Amino acid sequence: MFPLTTVTLLINGLTLALALGFLILILWQNPRKEQNQFFAVFLLFLIIWNVGSFLVQFGLVAADIPGIGVFALTLTQFGFSGASVGIYVLTTTLIGIQSKQFRILAFSGLGVFAGYQLFLLSIQGGLLNNAISLDLQLPMIFVIFYFIFDGATLFLVWRYRKKIASVGLLAGILLFILGQGFIFFNPQLIVASFATSLGSIGGLIIAFSIIRKEIIEPLAERENQVETMHRLSVAISSQVALDTVLDEIVGQTARLLEADAVGIFLKEPPKPDVQGIFLLRSGYELPKSYMGLQITPAKGLIGTVIDSHKTIYLENYGRDWHGEDELPLARDTFGSVVAIPLIYSGHVIGVLLVVNGKHGRVFDRQDIYVLELLSAQIAIVITHSHLFDEQKELDRLKSEMIRMASHDLKNPLMGAMTQMELLRMELDSHITEAVDKTLKTVEWQLERMKRIIQGVLDVERASLLGFEWEICTPAHIIEDVLAELAHLIDNKKIAIETHIEEVPNFRGDPKQFERAIINIVENAIKFTLVNGHIVVSVYSEGQYVVFKIQDNGVGIPKEIQERVFERFYRGQQAGVEHITGTGLGLSLVKTIVESHKGKVWLESQPQQGTTFYVRVPSLVKFSDSQKNNIKEAT
Template identity: 25%
Template sequence: MKPLLTKPLLPYHASLFLLMTLTGFALSTLVDEYIILISILVVEYVILLIILLHVYDKYMKPIRKTSQTVDELVKGNYRARVHHSAGGSIGELNNKLNVLARNLSEFQIQEKVQEEQLSTLIDNTQSGLVLVDEKGYIHLVNRKFLTMFGGNAHDYQGFLYYDVLANETIHETVQDTFLYEKNMTYSFTQIIGVEKKYIEIVGAPIFNERNILKGAVLLMYDITHLKKLELMRKDFVANVSHELKTPITSITGFAETLKNGAKNDPASLDRFLTIIYDESTRMQGLIEDLLTLSKLEKDEFEITRTVVDMTQLVQEILPVVDQRAEQKGITLTTHVDDSITIQADAERIKQVMINLLTNAISYTLKDGDVNLSITDEGDTVHIQVSDNGIGIPEKAVPRIFERFYRVDKARSRNTGGTGLGLAIVKHIIEVHDGCINVESEPEKGSVFHVYLPKYDPALS
C-alpha cells in the first residue's frame, strides 16, 4: 500500500487517536495485563488505519481527481480527462465527465475548423469585403480589399470608416445602406497599381434577431472586364453602323440622282448603276463577314474535321485569287510539300488562305510578287503567305487582327475590304488549335505564318 498519510488525513488521524484513547480507557477496566492492552490497541490502530486508507483511496482520492479535472474544464482545457479507475457511482461520474470533456473538445475543434473555414473563405473571396458596425467602426477587411485599397488590416480595423476610407462612393454606400436598411449598389473607379479598375460596391445591412440594424457588410467587385466587354460591344455596334452607313448613303444618293433625271443620260446611268452595284456588293460582303464572325464566336460553334489534302485545297482556291492577281499584274507562286494531309475543316481553311492571299494581293503594288507555301513540319503544317507589298507599320502589327482595324481605311475600302478578314482568320485558326503571326516591314512586304496541327488534338 502506498504511503498516504498526507495532510488531508490528519483530522482522521486525530479522530483515530481519540477513539483509541477512549477504547484504551474502556479496556483498562476489563484487561489487567498492560501488555495485552497495548497489543489490542496496536492491532485496533492497524485495522482502523487500513480501513481509513481504503476509504481514502476508494472515495476521497477519486473525488479530488474529478474535482481537479472539472477545474481544468472550467478553465477551458477541454483535453483534461479523469484517469483514475474508480468503481461505483464515482466511476460512473468520471466516465460521464470524460464523455462531457470529449464532447466539449470536439465542439471546440469543430468551432475552430468552422472559424478557419470562414476566415479562409473571407480572405480568398475574389471580392473586397468590409464589415462596419452600426456606429461606423470597421471590424473586418479581407485580403482582396487590401489589394484594392492598399495598407494592412490594422490600418482599417477599429477605425471609423470615414476616417480611413477617402472614397466618397463608399461613404454614400454605407450611409444609404443604414438609411434605407436594404441592399445598395454603386460603382466607382479606382487606380490599382497602374491600372484603372471599375469597382461595383454593394452595401448589405446586417440585422440582429430582433431585426435591429447592427451594421453593414460592403462587398466590392472588380467589374473592369465587364466594362471592357460593354465598351467593345458599343464600339462594335458603332463600327457596324458606320460601315453600313457609307454604302447605304451612297446607294440612296445615286439612286435619287438617277430618279431625278440622271437616268436619261446613258453615260450617267451606267456609271451610277456601277457604283450602286459595287456598294451593294460591299454591303453584301460586310454582312457575310459579320455573319461568319458571329457564327465563329458562338460558344457552341464546332468545326467539322475531315482529312484534307493540301495540294488539292490549293488547286481549289487558286481560281478565286488568280484573277485578282492577274488584274494587278502580280505574280502569284505556290509551293506545297508532297502529300500533306491534315484533319481540319476544309472550307474554313480555304477561307483562311483566300483571306490571306486577297490581302497580300490587295496590299501589294502593281507587278509585285505574292507567294503561298505550305510545308510539312512533323506534327504541324506551316502555311506561309508572303508579299513584297506596302507592309505594316510596327505599331499597327498587334492590332490588325482586331475587328474593323485597318492601317489605311481608304485603301482597304477601295480594295473591297471590310476590316473583318483577319479577325475571321484568327478565329478559324484558334478553333483549329493553331496559331498565326506576322513579320512585316513597311514598303518591303509582309509574311503571315500560320501553324496548324496535322491531327485533331481531341482524337490523338
C-alpha cells in the first residue's frame, strides 16, 4: 500500500504544482474574466481535497497525533464537495449558461455543508484520537453533492460539447468526474488515493487547456487573423456595387469567426444630417423574414447599439439580454451574440451583427477585437460605396443636362447661322466694307459658339461613344488645325511658326485628335497678346510622336497647373478676366489623348508663356531595349 501511496502523493504534488503555475499565468493574463476566477475557485477546492487526502494517509502512520483523523476526513470531504461545485460552475461558465442565482445557491449549499462538517468536528472532539480506517465511510450529503453537481456537469458537457470546443477541456472535466466516482465504487483508502490522483490530473489538463485557449492559441492565430483580415480587406475593397460589398462582408466575416449567422443593418437614407431608419440590408444564414426588418433606435439590441454607439457582447442572448426583442425567435435560437456599430465621421451608419446558435461556441475577447478592427474598415467601404453611387448619379445627371442644354442651344444657333447666310445673299451687291466686317464678326462669333457647343458634345461623345480608329498623319492634322483657326489667328495678328519633322503615323480618331490639338492651339491664341508668337512643332521621341505647342502669352500660375485638365475648371488669374470659356477644352484634350494611350502635360511660367506637350505611340514597333528606355524616361 505504501509504495502506491507514495506514488499518488508524488503525482498529486507534481500536478497541483503545475496547475498552480498555470493558474498564475491565467490570472496574470486576465484576472477579471469569470472563467479564470471560477477556475481558481475550483483549483482551491481541489487543493483542499488533496491536502485532506494527504493528511488521511499521513494519519495512518501518525495515529498518535491528536485530532488528525477527524480533521483529515473533514477536510477531504469539504474539498471533495467544493470541487464538485467548482467543476459545475466552471463548466457553466465555459459554455456561457451560468445563472448568478444558481451559483449563489450552489455556493450557499456548500457553505451549509461546511457548517455541517464543522458541527460534526466539534461534537466528535472526544473521538479525535481514533485511528483512521482503511474503509472510508461516506456521509449521505457527500453522495448527494456528487450526484447533483457532477451529474449536472456530465449532462452539460454532453449537451453543449460543441460550445466547449476543446478536446482537452472535455477530457479534463470527464477525468476529474471519473476520479471522484472511483470513491463510490470502492471506498477503500487506497482507491480514494488513486481517485485523488485522477482528479488532480484532470485539474492539470483543464488548466493546460485554458492556458492553450486563452494564451497559446490567440498568439499562434494572430498571424493567421492578420492574413485573413488582409484577404477580407482586399475582397471587400475590390467590389463597387453596395449589395455585392455587403454580401462579401457577411460571408467573409462568418468564415473568419466561424459564426453561424451574420447580418448588416444600414441607415436609409445614408446621410448623417437626416434622421432615417435602419434596415437589414444583407444577411448570412439569417431567416429570410429578417430581410428589410426595420429597427427603431434605443429599442432592442440593435437599437441600443445605434443609440449608444457602443459594442454589445452577450455570452448567452436568452440569459443576458433583458431588453426588448426586435429580432423574431432570437431568444429561442441565439446563443453568443456580438453587435458592433459601424461608425463613420462620428455617425452610426449601420450595425454588424454576429451570432452563434445556442449550441455553438461562445465568442471571446479576441473575436470582439477582430470585429472592432473590421467594423472600422467596413464603415469606410460602405460610405465610399454610397459616395461612389452618388457621384455616378451626379455625373449622369450632369451629362444629361449638358447634352440637353447643348442640343437646345444648337437648334437656335443653326437657325441664326442660316439667317446670316440668307442675309448675305440678299445684300450681295450692296455690301460695303463696314457691313462686310460686321457680318464677318457675327459669323465668327456664331461659329465660335458652334465650336463651344460641339466641344461639350465631344466631351460626352469621347466619354460614352468611343472612337473611330484610322491611320493618322501628324502633318495633315496640324495643317487642318491651323486652317480651322486661321480667322482667329488673323484677328489677333499672331505669328505662327511650324516645325514638322518626318515622323511615323499613329493610330487614332483623326477628328477627335484634331479637336484636341485645336483646343490647345486655340487656348494658346486666346491667352497670347496681340502680335504674339506661337510655335507648333511635331517630332519623334523614341517610339512616340510628340506635338509641342509653345506660346509667349500670360502663362499659368504653378498653383493651378494641376487643375487645368479638370472638367469645368477655370483658373482665376489677373489680366485674363475678359477671356471666356467653358472649362471643358483641356478636359476634352486629356480624355482624347489618354484614349489614344498617350499623355498630355504642360510647362509654364507666368508672363513668359506656356508649352503644351501631347505624346502618342507611333506605328513603329518597340524593341525591348526601347521599351525599357521609355519606361525609365516616363
